Amino acid sequence: MGMGRPPLTQEHDMLLTTLILGLVLGGTYALLALGLTLQYGIARIMNLAYGEFTLIAAFVLVWALQSEGIPPFVSLVVIAPAGYLFGWLLYAVMMRPLVQRSGASGRLEVDSILATFGLLFLIQGVLLVVFGANFTSISYLDRGVNVFGVTVALNRLIAFGICVVTAGALMIALKRTRWGLTMRAVALTPGSAPLVGIEVNKVARQGFALGTALAAIGGASMAMYQTFSATGGVVFTMKALVIVIMGGVGNVGGALIAGLALGLVETFVATAIDPGLTLAATFAIFLVVLLWRPEGLFSKR
């Protein structure tokens, strides 16, 4: 460790540390935002309970390690498809009736906001009963690794790797496969997609389920390196929402870049000013985007 490390000034060292830690955090955020943009862009469900989905996965991962001794890598293999199944069922049972009820009117947005707001409290209540209100964390592969002269915990690097692989695979699938094409068609013009033989209901359900799976993977990888509590879901949802808006709704590449950017800004604020102000930083960015380019930073006007 630290072999061949060039003699850096302390300031430069700090900056590089912030940069790398920020990118690692940004990876998780980007993945979370990707899931949310799938749910909102394809399934048209504005999901305010999204942060609670990530927390379920995080708690399950910690529980599996602590009481069953199952290593996080193994539980991740179960958590991701379980998240997909959970999202699939939730869409079929809860969201589909709302979609049907709203028909072509603009009601779905308000209805989905209200329904998922109720779901938020329901899940939070269950998490509080099952896992308690305390902050939770695990120490898993908590040893330092040298990255460009900066010591980064191995668990953070693994989490970052999981996010990069998942997001990359999804990007390629969306861009290159026929399945991705139908997904994008529904996101772009849900009204005309049926004309070319696309079953919108099925695609919307898949989009929602896939978004939930991403929330689960994001939450599980976050649990490997960060402390969290049952009442912290709102903050995750808020950050993911702001990233989605920054990148432009439905813009997958935009969400990735915006997620990394938010991770960087947040880590910078946390180290340079105060860790208690990270949500304030998110809101500040949100305000700038709203006033300057509400259609997203990367959209062509």
Added chain:
Amino acid sequence: MMKLILPLIALVVLALVPLRLTDYGLGLMIGMVTYVTLASAWALFSGHTRYISLATAAFYGIGAYTVAVLNEALPYPLVLLCAGLIGAGLALVVGLSTLRLAGVYFVIFTFGLAELVRQLLTWYEVNVTGTLGRYIFLDITARDIYWQMLGLCAVTIGLTAWINRHRLGLALKVIGDDETVAAHSGINLARTKLIAFTLSATILTLAGAIASPRWVYVEPAIVFNPTVSFLTVIMALLGGANRLWGPALGAVPLFLVFEWLSADFPDTYPIFLGLLFIGVVFLLPNGVLAGIETLRARRGKGKEVTA
């Protein structure tokens, strides 16, 4: 005429109630009137426009915290005035940055607002003033609080009734139905929404300020309680957010149910809340009042057919 007399009689009766109540009963009445005020004020903006505000706790908490900071520095009426102004100022900031855009931006901004204000205040108190946690020592009895809150409640419902009959209310209804139509008929969308939202937020802030002496000890984590936002929305929805008396009708029974639940099932109570909320959204999307009307209309039709 009856429409005016009945509420006035009710108001007089309600104002006399605390003379014959125990402390516990008075506490219940204060809570109930507070939630009727919150739900009615919330519906003043969100009822017709269908812009769901999730920031009730933010304004309510700001009202309470303003009193906690200023109660020893200024006379009480001035403290209330300050609280109202701060609430209105924040509403203007939120409104100006989001209400020109699609409704979703507004929802997102209000969604995190209570948590944001809580974190900012905590940071400020810890790092700048060095006092996390403040005391409210005011010479205000529970009865005084009740009467003030009842007054605010009456003003809120009266204001809603007045708005509903005037241009502003009509404009809000059209905006809720179809924004494009509203814009084409010459309504200034952003300004109309901004006025209604600011009025609503000012009342929410005042409610927090009036209720605050009940706490005595106040810190950001106590006053910015997300449950307040949640309860307000479900109460207004249950009764019918676009009716004058809808929010009050939803607030009274739900407040009593929540009091009972939170006392007897403190741990599982958020689960009940969530289930109830989802139930209301699915079964009574337009509220109880509208539900009864459709039921009546259906029965009326049934009779005609059989006759």
